[in-house]
Amino acid sequence: MNSRPLVSVVDDDESIRESLPDLLNEMGFAVQVFSSAEEFLASDFVGRTRILVLDIAMPGMSGLELQEELMHRGHRVPIVFITAHKDDTVRPALIARGAVECLFKPFSETALLSALNAALRVA
Amino acid sequence: MEELLEGTDVQNDLSRVVDALPGLVWTALPDGDIDFLNQRWCEYTGLSAEEAQGRGWQAAVHPDDLHLLLERWPSEMAGGARGEMEARLRRFDGGYRWFLFRTFPLVDASGQIEKWCGMNTDIDDRRRREKNLRAIETNYSEFVESFPGLMVTMTLTGQVELFSADILQYFGKTPDELRNWQMSDAVHPDDLPRVITAFTEAVTTGKPYCIEHRCRRADGVYRWFQVRALAVRDKDGQITGWYVVMSDIDDLKHAETELRRAYDSFADAQRLSHTGSFITDLVGDDHNWSVEAYRIFEFEPGSKISVQRIQEIIHPDDLPGFQAMIARGMSGVDVNFAFRIVTFGGAVKHVRGIAHVVETVDGRPMFVGALQDVTETMVAEEALNLARSELAHVARAATLSTFTASMAHEVNQPLSGIITNASTCLRMLDADPPNVDGARETARRTIRDGNRASDVIARLRTLFSSKEFTLEPLDLNDATREVIALSLSELQRDRVIIQSELADDLPPALGDRVQLQLVIRNLLRNASDAMADVDDRPRQLTVRTELDEGDRVRLSVQDVGAGFEPQNADKLFAPFFTTKVGGMGIGLSVSRSIIESHHGRLSAASNEGRGATFSFSIPRSLEAVETT
Numbered sequence: 174m175n176s177r178p179l180v181s182v183v184d185d186d187e188s189i190r191e192s193l194p195d196l197l198n199e200m201g202f203a204v205q206v207f208s209s210a211e212e213f214l215a216s217d218f219v220g221r222t223r224i225l226v227l228d229i230a231m232p233g234m235s236g237l238e239l240q241e242e243l244m245h246r247g248h249r250v251p252i253v254f255i256t257a258h259k260d261d262t263v264r265p266a267l268i269a270r271g272a273v274e275c276l277f278k279p280f281s282e283t284a285l286l287s288a289l290n291a292a293l294r295v296a
Numbered sequence: 297m298e299e300l301l302e303g304t305d306v307q308n309d310l311s312r313v314v315d316a317l318p319g320l321v322w323t324a325l326p327d328g329d330i331d332f333l334n335q336r337w338c339e340y341t342g343l344s345a346e347e348a349q350g351r352g353w354q355a356a357v358h359p360d361d362l363h364l365l366l367e368r369w370p371s372e373m374a375g376g377a378r379g380e381m382e383a384r385l386r387r388f389d390g391g392y393r394w395f396l397f398r399t400f401p402l403v404d405a406s407g408q409i410e411k412w413c414g415m416n417t418d419i420d421d422r423r424r425r426e427k428n429l430r431a432i433e434t435n436y437s438e439f440v441e442s443f444p445g446l447m448v449t450m451t452l453t454g455q456v457e458l459f460s461a462d463i464l465q466y467f468g469k470t471p472d473e474l475r476n477w478q479m480s481d482a483v484h485p486d487d488l489p490r491v492i493t494a495f496t497e498a499v500t501t502g503k504p505y506c507i508e509h510r511c512r513r514a515d516g517v518y519r520w521f522q523v524r525a526l527a528v529r530d531k532d533g534q535i536t537g538w539y540v541v542m543s544d545i546d547d548l549k550h551a552e553t554e555l556r557r558a559y560d561s562f563a564d565a566q567r568l569s570h571t572g573s574f575i576t577d578l579v580g581d582d583h584n585w586s587v588e589a590y591r592i593f594e595f596e597p598g599s600k601i602s603v604q605r606i607q608e609i610i611h612p613d614d615l616p617g618f619q620a621m622i623a624r625g626m627s628g629v630d631v632n633f634a635f636r637i638v639t640f641g642g643a644v645k646h647v648r649g650i651a652h653v654v655e656t657v658d659g660r661p662m663f664v665g666a667l668q669d670v671t672e673t674m675v676a677e678e679a680l681n682l683a684r685s686e687l688a689h690v691a692r693a694a695t696l697s698t699f700t701a702s703m704a705h706e707v708n709q710p711l712s713g714i715i716t717n718a719s720t721c722l723r724m725l726d727a728d729p730p731n732v733d734g735a736r737e738t739a740r741r742t743i744r745d746g747n748r749a750s751d752v753i754a755r756l757r758t759l760f761s762s763k764e765f766t767l768e769p770l771d772l773n774d775a776t777r778e779v780i781a782l783s784l785s786e787l788q789r790d791r792v793i794i795q796s797e798l799a800d801d802l803p804p805a806l807g808d809r810v811q812l813q814l815v816i817r818n819l820l821r822n823a824s825d826a827m828a829d830v831d832d833r834p835r836q837l838t839v840r841t842e843l844d845e846g847d848r849v850r851l852s853v854q855d856v857g858a859g860f861e862p863q864n865a866d867k868l869f870a871p872f873f874t875t876k877v878g879g880m881g882i883g884l885s886v887s888r889s890i891i892e893s894h895h896g897r898l899s900a901a902s903n904e905g906r907g908a909t910f911s912f913s914i915p916r917s918l919e920a921v922e923t924t
Contacts, residue, residue, distance in 0.1 A: 185788075188713025188745050195738055196716050199723040230705075230789045257708035258789070278712035282719035 468514025
């Protein structure tokens with residue numbers, strides 16, 4: 174099981190935190206979930222995370238701030254942003270800032286899988 | 297005379313006749329020396345014939361009159377004509393009485409005066425009467441002349457006879473001018489026909505005359521007078537002239553005009569404002585109504601008012617309230633009232649009023665009050681309410697657009713869960729062997745997320761439904777939580793940290809849930825916008841509910857933004873006032889209207905530290921509404 178790449182999911186929404194791990198497991202990934210950016214930063218999984226699935230709008234530290242913090246710390250982990258705010262101008266901006274992909278909730282299994290594959294290629 | 301006295305008998309007879317004459321008889325020689333006096337002369341004066349002989353009689357004449365007598369007599373004697381003079385003669389007791397001295401010359405054949413015959417008649421009583429009469433006449437004219445006011449006496453033909461000094465002054469005439477003057481000349485031309493009619497009638501009937509008309513003063517100014525005239529009659533009842541007294545009533549007349557004008561304007565004001573006034577003795581069922589009060593009730597002006605009569609046209613639904621009000625009034629307390637009437641003409645009117653007890657007479661309260669036809673106001677109020685609810689609807693629609701993003705977010709979260717779960721479920725079922733337990737779990741989560749999405753939609757539908765405005769008991773905490781839930785993602789996006797301090801056991805308040813939520817939503821939105829530029833501290837937003845004084849509940853929203861300038865405090869709630877770029881400025885104004893329709897107050901205050909607190913307070917019940 175250790176060979177499975179670790180995907181860390183950071184989202185304040187419970188529905189995502191409950192549903193996404195099972196799907197990712199089915200896809201063959203190892204999964205850790207966090208309800209906030211602060212919780213993720215405080216955990217032992219920052220360095221071991223191969224792909225970060227990150228919600229943009231969260232109370233406290235936002236997804237974008239976490240991205241900056243990680244770059245600041247020198248962790249160049251591939252990030253797939255997920256957001257419930259559908260705003261077409263956001264996606265190019267995020268990709269320009271180094272994100273692999275930005276998925277708008279609700280996203281399909283296919284879209285998720287292709288984003289994760291792209292992330293693996295970066296990593 | 298000597299011839300006549302030739303025979304003693306004849307002399308005696310003649311002497312008796314002379315003595316019997318009703319007067320004092322004497323004869324004198326041509327030079328004036330007395331040679332005979334009759335018995336009555338001697339008895340009256342108390343002088344003997346001897347004493348009075350020659351010039352002795354002069355002692356009986358009053359010293360003041362003697363010189364006149366002596367002066368005139370010689371000239372009369374010289375003329376030889378009969379003469380008359382008046383002088384006082386001293387009586388035997390020393391008192392003087394007036395006498396008429398009549399003198400006749402006796403002439404001989406050659407025309408020479410032989411003798412003078414004289415007879416003195418007592419005229420003292422007559423003179424006294426004449427003197428009194430003269431005194432009365434003098435007094436009368438003095439009275440008229442010094443009369444303090446305008447007084448004249450006139451002849452039958454209207455010519456001025458006597459007049460007071462004030463008459464001269466008022467009309468600016470000399471006495472002579474006045475005597476040859478018709479008073480009608482000074483009467484105002486507009487009044488003249490009336491005056492002529494009245495005067496003609498008085499002259500023909502002899503009845504007293506009383507009329508008010510204007511008279512021109514010396515300076516040309518007309519003043520109002522009350523003119524009274526009374527016929528003067530002689531002892532046979534014939535009219536000989538008129539007494540006329542003129543009273544200046546100009547100031548009175550002006551006061552009367554002012555009073556009339558004040559009354560008219562009062563009546564106008566009543567009419568314009570649809571306000572009637574009344575004085576009522578409720579116990580005695582005696583009512584004094586103003587014209588406008590009659591008009592409002594469409595009662596015959598001046599007709600008798602009774603409680604029963606009013607009651608007959610009270611709207612049936614308002615009758616219990618009316619009767620309760622009458623009962624309260626009977627007990628002698630001030631009352632307010634509001635009821636509808638259905639007039640005889642079929643109009644339904646809203647009447648509102650107030651009655652104060654001004655005094656109590658014989659244990660009966662006397663009310664003075666006013667009542668107003670507020671039908672137009674009521675109709676306007678209904679229209680205003682309609683406009684307000686339409687405006688609220690517009691505001692809601694405006695809010696809808698700002699909610700779209702939030703709504704999408706709220707719905708997308710559970711939708712995302714649904715799709716992910718369903719995908720997982722399919723994968724688990726497709727596995728070999730199928731992971732049925734896992735699939736069942738994911739299917740269960742799918743259902744739960746579906747319900748979540750449905751809840752969100754339901755909340756939004758409530759918020760945007762255009763239900764009519766209704767005041768119902770509601771849980772303000774619950775309503776607040778829903779709004780926070782719907783606004784949460786938006787607040788998070790704006791990095792606002794929301795803190796709820798909702799009071800435990802908050803009693804229900806009276807409100808329209810949808811409209812109050814719109815207000816709360818507005819306050820949250822404003823608070824969040826106020827902190828958009830805050831980067832040096834947490835964007836803390838505190839929502840608080842609590843029990844307020846006066847049986848009310850309060851909700852407040854506190855931010856740590858820039859606050860507002862004191863000079864803008866009044867303008868904050870004005871329509872289209874905004875400090876935001878792109879803001880419509882109707883949020884707070886509509887919010888205030890909504891809160892006021894809840895009989896509440898929306899207010900803003902600067903915090904002691906940073907930012908502002910907006911809060912509203914609404915009554916918990918209709919009773920709480922009444923007491924505030």
